[in-house]
Amino acid sequence: MRTPTSFSLTSPPYCSILDEQIWYADDSLRESVSRLIRSDLCAVSCLAGKARQLEMFVASMSSLTPAERKRVVKTSLGVLSAADKAQPVRQRSTGVRARFTYFVPFVGRVCKGSVQRCFQVSLSTVERYKPQA
Numbered sequence: 001m002r003t004p005t006s007f008s009l010t011s012p013p014y015c016s017i018l019d020e021q022i023w024y025a026d027d028s029l030r031e032s033v034s035r036l037i038r039s040d041l042c043a044v045s046c047l048a049g050k051a052r053q054l055e056m057f058v059a060s061m062s063s064l065t066p067a068e069r070k071r072v073v074k075t076s077l078g079v080l081s082a083a084d085k086a087q088p089v090r091q092r093s094t095g096v097r098a099r100f101t102y103f104v105p106f107v108g109r110v111c112k113g114s115v116q117r118c119f120q121v122s123l124s125t126v127e128r129y130k131p132q133a
Contacts, residue, residue: 004093020119029058029059032058033055036058040114044111046109053108057107061118061119072119073129076105080101080103100130102114
């Protein structure tokens, strides 16, 4: 195995071991990334042009156990809900509207549908995990 500081013409321009594993990844990783990008139906196209970041995210999630994945989803939503509490809450005629910004590690800010597809969870799971975080 190569050390993190080694560099050759065939390695990526950065030298992290995780990055090299992604660089030499099999076609299933690239297929899952292209499936995520193709399934992005939001008006903003929040996953467009982020194939490399999605590769890093999918590779890191693929090495986790189901319990660890659940912990990652809860932690991500917990961090976002804590950050969103700093934003002002809007009063509406039907009640209070709290905004929630969705974020995928390595990728950045995305829509709710992209969070569901990236973490491979349903809408009800996202809504259920938000108060628990």
